[in-house]
Amino acid sequence: MSWFSKFLGSSIGRKLLMSLTGLFLISFLPVHLAGNLQLLAGDGGEAFNTYAEFMTTNPLIKFISYGLYFFILLHTFLGVRIWLRNRSAKGSKYAVSSTGTSSFSSRNMAWLGIIIFAFLVLHLYQFWLKMKMGVLEKVNVAGLDEPVNNLYAPVEAAFTDPIYVIIYVIAMIVIGFHLWHGFQSSFQTLGLNHKKYTPVIKGLGAIYSIVVPLGFIVIPIVFYLRHAM
Amino acid sequence: MKLTLKVWRQNGPNDKGNLETHQVEASEHMSFLEMMDVLNENLISEKKTPVAFEHDCREGICGTCNMVINGRPHGPQKGTTVCQLHMRAFKDGDTIVVEPWRASAFPVIKDLVVDRSPFDRIIQAGGYISVNTGQAQDANAIPIEKDLASQAFDAATCIGCGACVAACPNGSAMLFTSAKVAHLNMLPQGEVESSKRVLNMVNQMDEEGFGMCSNVGACEAECPKEISITNIALMNREYLTASLASNTTT
Amino acid sequence: MKLDAKIPAGSLEEKWTKYRSTMNLVAPNNKRRIDIIVVGTGLAGASAAATLGELGYNVKAFTFHDSPRRAHSIAAQGGINAAKNYQNDGDSVYRLFYDTIKGGDYRSREANVHRLAEASRNIIDQCVAQGVPFAREYGGLLANRSFGGVQVSRTFYARGQTGQQLLLGAYQSLSRQITLGKVEMYNRHEMLDLVLMDGKARGIIARNLLTGKLERFAAHCVVIATGGYGNVFYLSTNAMGSNVTAAWKSVRRGALMANPCYTQIHPTCIPVSGDYQSKLTLMSESLRNDGRVWVPKTVENAEAIRSGKKTGLDIAEGDRDYYLERRYPAFGNLVPRDVASRAAKTACDEGKGVSPTGLAVFLDFSAAIQRYGKSKAHSTGMHNPSDAEITKLGRAVIKEKYGNLFQMYEKITGEDPYVYPMKIYPAVHYTMGGVWVDYNLETNIPGLFALGEANFSDHGANRLGASALMQGLADGYFVIPYTIGQFLSKEIRTPQIETSAPEFEKAEQETRDLLERLVSVKGTQSVESFHRRLGKIMWEYCGMSRNAEGLKKARKMVRELREEFYNDVFIPGTANEFNPELEKAGRVADFLELGEVMIMDALDRNESCGGHFREEYQTPEGEALRRDEEYAYVAAWEWDETEPKVHKEELVFENVELKTRSYK
Ligand SMILES: Cc1cc2nc3c(=O)[nH]c(=O)nc-3n(C[C@H](O)[C@H](O)[C@H](O)COP(=O)(O)OP(=O)(O)OC[C@H]3O[C@@H](n4cnc5c(N)ncnc54)[C@H](O)[C@@H]3O)c2cc1C
Ligand code: HEM
Ligand code: SF4
Ligand code: FES
Numbered sequence A: 001m002s003w004f005s006k007f008l009g010s011s012i013g014r015k016l017l018m019s020l021t022g023l024f025l026i027s028f029l030p031v032h033l034a035g036n037l038q039l040l041a042g043d044g045g046e047a048f049n050t051y052a053e054f055m056t057t058n059p060l061i062k063f064i065s066y067g068l069y070f071f072i073l074l075h076t077f078l079g080v081r082i083w084l085r086n087r088s089a090k091g092s093k094y095a096v097s098s099t100g101t102s103s104f105s106s107r108n109m110a111w112l113g114i115i116i117f118a119f120l121v122l123h124l125y126q127f128w129l130k131m132k133m134g135v136l137e138k139v140n141v142a143g144l145d146e147p148v149n150n151l152y153a154p155v156e157a158a159f160t161d162p163i164y165v166i167i168y169v170i171a172m173i174v175i176g177f178h179l180w181h182g183f184q185s186s187f188q189t190l191g192l193n194h195k196k197y198t199p200v201i202k203g204l205g206a207i208y209s210i211v212v213p214l215g216f217i218v219i220p221i222v223f224y225l226r227h228a229m
Numbered sequence B: 001m002k003l004t005l006k007v008w009r010q011n012g013p014n015d016k017g018n019l020e021t022h023q024v025e026a027s028e029h030m031s032f033l034e035m036m037d038v039l040n041e042n043l044i045s046e047k048k049t050p051v052a053f054e055h056d057c058r059e060g061i062c063g064t065c066n067m068v069i070n071g072r073p074h075g076p077q078k079g080t081t082v083c084q085l086h087m088r089a090f091k092d093g094d095t096i097v098v099e100p101w102r103a104s105a106f107p108v109i110k111d112l113v114v115d116r117s118p119f120d121r122i123i124q125a126g127g128y129i130s131v132n133t134g135q136a137q138d139a140n141a142i143p144i145e146k147d148l149a150s151q152a153f154d155a156a157t158c159i160g161c162g163a164c165v166a167a168c169p170n171g172s173a174m175l176f177t178s179a180k181v182a183h184l185n186m187l188p189q190g191e192v193e194s195s196k197r198v199l200n201m202v203n204q205m206d207e208e209g210f211g212m213c214s215n216v217g218a219c220e221a222e223c224p225k226e227i228s229i230t231n232i233a234l235m236n237r238e239y240l241t242a243s244l245a246s247n248t249t250t
Numbered sequence C: 001m002k003l004d005a006k007i008p009a010g011s012l013e014e015k016w017t018k019y020r021s022t023m024n025l026v027a028p029n030n031k032r033r034i035d036i037i038v039v040g041t042g043l044a045g046a047s048a049a050a051t052l053g054e055l056g057y058n059v060k061a062f063t064f065h066d067s068p069r070r071a072h073s074i075a076a077q078g079g080i081n082a083a084k085n086y087q088n089d090g091d092s093v094y095r096l097f098y099d100t101i102k103g104g105d106y107r108s109r110e111a112n113v114h115r116l117a118e119a120s121r122n123i124i125d126q127c128v129a130q131g132v133p134f135a136r137e138y139g140g141l142l143a144n145r146s147f148g149g150v151q152v153s154r155t156f157y158a159r160g161q162t163g164q165q166l167l168l169g170a171y172q173s174l175s176r177q178i179t180l181g182k183v184e185m186y187n188r189h190e191m192l193d194l195v196l197m198d199g200k201a202r203g204i205i206a207r208n209l210l211t212g213k214l215e216r217f218a219a220h221c222v223v224i225a226t227g228g229y230g231n232v233f234y235l236s237t238n239a240m241g242s243n244v245t246a247a248w249k250s251v252r253r254g255a256l257m258a259n260p261c262y263t264q265i266h267p268t269c270i271p272v273s274g275d276y277q278s279k280l281t282l283m284s285e286s287l288r289n290d291g292r293v294w295v296p297k298t299v300e301n302a303e304a305i306r307s308g309k310k311t312g313l314d315i316a317e318g319d320r321d322y323y324l325e326r327r328y329p330a331f332g333n334l335v336p337r338d339v340a341s342r343a344a345k346t347a348c349d350e351g352k353g354v355s356p357t358g359l360a361v362f363l364d365f366s367a368a369i370q371r372y373g374k375s376k377a378h379s380t381g382m383h384n385p386s387d388a389e390i391t392k393l394g395r396a397v398i399k400e401k402y403g404n405l406f407q408m409y410e411k412i413t414g415e416d417p418y419v420y421p422m423k424i425y426p427a428v429h430y431t432m433g434g435v436w437v438d439y440n441l442e443t444n445i446p447g448l449f450a451l452g453e454a455n456f457s458d459h460g461a462n463r464l465g466a467s468a469l470m471q472g473l474a475d476g477y478f479v480i481p482y483t484i485g486q487f488l489s490k491e492i493r494t495p496q497i498e499t500s501a502p503e504f505e506k507a508e509q510e511t512r513d514l515l516e517r518l519v520s521v522k523g524t525q526s527v528e529s530f531h532r533r534l535g536k537i538m539w540e541y542c543g544m545s546r547n548a549e550g551l552k553k554a555r556k557m558v559r560e561l562r563e564e565f566y567n568d569v570f571i572p573g574t575a576n577e578f579n580p581e582l583e584k585a586g587r588v589a590d591f592l593e594l595g596e597v598m599i600m601d602a603l604d605r606n607e608s609c610g611g612h613f614r615e616e617y618q619t620p621e622g623e624a625l626r627r628d629e630e631y632a633y634v635a636a637w638e639w640d641e642t643e644p645k646v647h648k649e650e651l652v653f654e655n656v657e658l659k660t661r662s663y664k
Helices: A002-009 A011-041 A046-057 A059-090 A109-132 A152-159 A162-189 A198-228 B032-045 B117-124 B146-156 B163-167 B174-186 B194-207 B218-222 B230-244 C012-022 C043-055 C093-103 C110-130 C162-179 C245-252 C285-289 C299-306 C323-327 C337-349 C366-379 C387-413 C468-488 C502-521 C527-542 C548-568 C580-604
Strands: B002-009 B018-025 B095-099 B108-110 C035-039 C058-062 C183-186 C189-197 C200-208 C214-218 C221-224 C263-269 C292-296 C361-364 C422-431 C448-450 C633-638 C645-650
Touching: A002 A011, A002 B230, A011 A046, A011 A059, A011 A162, A011 A198, A011 B194, A011 B230, A046 A059, A046 A152, A059 A109, A109 A152, A109 A162, A152 A162, A152 A198, A162 A198, A162 B230, B002 B032, B018 B032, B032 C527, B117 B174, B117 B194, B117 C162, B146 B174, B146 C162, B163 B174, B163 B218, B174 B194, B174 B218, B174 B230, B194 B230, C012 C093, C012 C110, C035 C043, C035 C200, C043 C058, C043 C162, C043 C183, C043 C468, C058 C189, C093 C110, C110 C162, C110 C468, C162 C183, C162 C468, C189 C214, C189 C245, C189 C502, C189 C580, C200 C221, C200 C502, C214 C502, C221 C245, C221 C468, C245 C448, C245 C580, C263 C285, C263 C337, C285 C387, C292 C299, C292 C323, C292 C337, C323 C337, C337 C361, C337 C422, C366 C387, C448 C468, C502 C548, C502 C580, C527 C548, C527 C580, C548 C580, C580 C633, C580 C645
Parallel strands: B002 B095, C035 C058, C035 C221, C058 C183, C221 C448
Antiparallel strands: B002 B018, C189 C200, C200 C214, C263 C422, C292 C361, C361 C422, C633 C645
């Protein structure tokens, strides 16, 4: 396996992992968003709770979700290591620095990532951990015999808390910035650069990094406004 | 025109270094290096040590000159080396900050002179086609599509100046390395050793302590020969296939 | 001293093949025990070091640059000649041979030149195999263009960066041998002396430029490929670091400097713009394929342009003097360099110069832009294209062919050459003279070889465009690997040379003394200022045209300047550290001696030939007047502080008839 560990340890190998884990997270976000949009169904959480139940009990989804946690950790761990190595490779800083030749996002991927990670910790603690610890109340939903966790309740609570809403919105914007660069960058890392297709990838990346975070942002805002009105 | 120069002075790799301020009288027709010559003549006439900087061809092809001017490797003009930069690009009364390439793999030797020998070692690791003198067949035996030859040429125009490393916030040498990989791997003559070449060159690049590519693109923007980062994608691709799909293990 | 060129017997066509097949060889097991020093890693040095390494010798290669890839060869723009006849236009080895002999104004050796023409074909094969991306046609085959002084298209090129691509090819081959352990590379090491033992070249003293330390290196023989000395003129198209030191130190140890006065002044360079100027930039000769050279017919119009009242565009077609086309209808704008340069000087001397200094002529692409534009419009099926469309298409073609040169021109002058005709003027470019070598490229010092621009061998009194690259690579790839065996086959019993020998001791001490002497002057003037003054003297009296009176005066001036240099130069710092000013000083010190020999050579040669134009010797029409009876020889100079001596090698022409060159 020495060639394999050598490959994964190489600069390009590490970046490959970064890119693949990043792309995995990219593919997960719309799924997550689709689920979250159920929150807006206006049915007191019935649709959302059904969805949450499905997501937490279906064995395949469960398996994928463990992969997800692992990939988040791997992406974060690698991201931080790459960042540290790159900082030491740069060494000293210029007295005058120029910023005109590269995007804000690309130069700040690690900071953006660290913010995302901090948010994820908070986020998981708030919803996921509560669910796992069994502290959630149970409710009945149509179509299922057993009562299910009422995840809707803590979400509603959080989304009517202005501080949390602000944190959430900021975090989504940060993800947007992360992906503004990250989306197209991951294709470049994979070597997928083509005169004809790269502009398409870049376009998709731009749309994605605006639309998806915006989708997430809409939900707490709607909740908050509904609550406030 | 009157200029205020803030020039990096550093006595050796272990010296801390600092910016030193000088006034220079220049003409707008001078090249940037000729302006630096004036500064040095002034310093010599004051019996001071002139600013050490490297240069040779002064026409943008040897890749020797290297200065970061106001934060930009080779200065503000696109596709231009410092030696080709003319003072027309500045205004009377400007303050200009001149620093050396900064990257851990390129330690400062003195003032603006840095050690770029890692680039040589990257080429030595595989940036060649293994053909001994006298072994070649007729030059026209293998036709090469004009576009392909031209793409290989674009990559081959790299002058090895190191501005890509200097511009990169990660101190990465991917643009330089990929330009050579792309030039040789694209050509039928170079294809034979393509796997070995890319594996060895990337390995050497990593060993020299360069950073990794975050696809920031500052290299491409500052490269005086406008080498494209599509070469980096090509190298990634070649590296991935060489690592995962070829029989080559070195 | 009798100079034996060691030209093998036999017919011209067979000499080299026969010689090569019968010369002494060194067996592989012996090659492993033989050390070779190669100084210089330009085209000639890098190709030699790589090939000698491939053959199995232990090579130590030296360059003062931080990497072999920086050698001045990198700057060559236009192309490299080869008698491939891919264009089916009547080219052949013989024609290339003949053109080169004629272009050199019959002052080169037939045998060497023929060998060069033969090797030219292998060079292209070798370079393509190395991955050199030469220009290609749509069918995927190699493209060619023409250069001055010839009527066939035999020049291979890689846009305007041929030298770069060829050098990178050689550098990459060299890098491979470094990895394989056959070449030990010493970057940032400057050769400052040659070490002789029993009269043979056995090593060098080099200064580690980073530390200032003097180091000794020994070998069975020494090869120098350290380039030309055009920088003796201060302003030239050479890189700032190009110098004569390695060659000159060899001359000081007994080698001979051959034909030092043969200097090539290149007709198409960007004119001088001011006193601060540090170097001149070449606009490749290939531009004369499409550019037309002209000046206004009248002095009034020229004056109007000089004072900025008019531009080239304001001069009507009928008021322009396309003087090359007028004077030399057969070759037109593609006359050889020496002819084109002198014609430009004549035009400017008549007051028709077009830059504020009065020293520039136009190189105009508008006709070519129209021509290409029309043909492009036609081939893309455009009917009745407008003038603007034609111009646009034509500019695109010109851009494709010469884009980087046009860009370079605009960067330097700030003027758009697609619109305004370029302004150009001749500048020092190449030195045909160099260390005297025989057919084996061996100097009169046994075991000391000289390659590339550093030797004098193939170009006579004038080099044709695109043949320096050819010569450098022929010497390095295809000549020295064979001919070095003639010397080394006698050395297989010589044990490794020890650097502890007293000869090394002495040479190192002498070098140290010289450096100490230089830094301890602590005078008032910078090295640069001496170099500038030397350059002015050389350009004024030993430049494009020379006369006996001026040369005599110049010799005196150079000697005085040398004296002043050693009494008043100021070099900051010490000899034991990284000290670029000291490096420069050493080089200028050698130029100050070389300059004197150049002047003496120019004075000695009472004729005009190629790049050497003596005003006393010209035809009524102002063309060069050769004097074959008395001057068909190589002048090889032995250095002497007080009175350098000349030795002569007669040139024998058995295959070509000496004719007055005519390009009319
Ligand atoms: C601007 C320009 C354009 C040209 N265009 C063309 C063209 O289109 N076609 C053509 O055929 N020719 C052209 N020429 C000429 C041609 O480029 C040169 O003659 C040729 O490249 C010389 O090669 P070289 O190997 O002999 O020397 P260089 O390339 O000059 O190499 C000299 C080497 O010696 C080393 N060196 C020198 N002194 C020392 C020392 N003391 N110690 C250690 N190392 C030393 C240097 O570091 C360098 O490595 C051009 C020349 C110029 C100036
Ligand atoms: C929603 C979660 C996330 C997604 C969708 C995501 C996605 C991506 C993508 C696609 C890339 C581009 C990979 C490449 O250039 O090949 C990337 C890069 C990066 N990510 Fe993330 N990421 C996420 C979270 C994080 C977190 C939590 C961190 C923590 C530090 C992080 C740090 C980084 C860093 C440092 C890079 C740049 C690596 C480099 O190019 O050098 N990311 N991310
Ligand atoms: S890629 Fe561009 S910036 Fe980097 S070394 Fe080559 S020419 Fe210089
Ligand atoms: S000095 Fe050669 S590229 Fe600038």
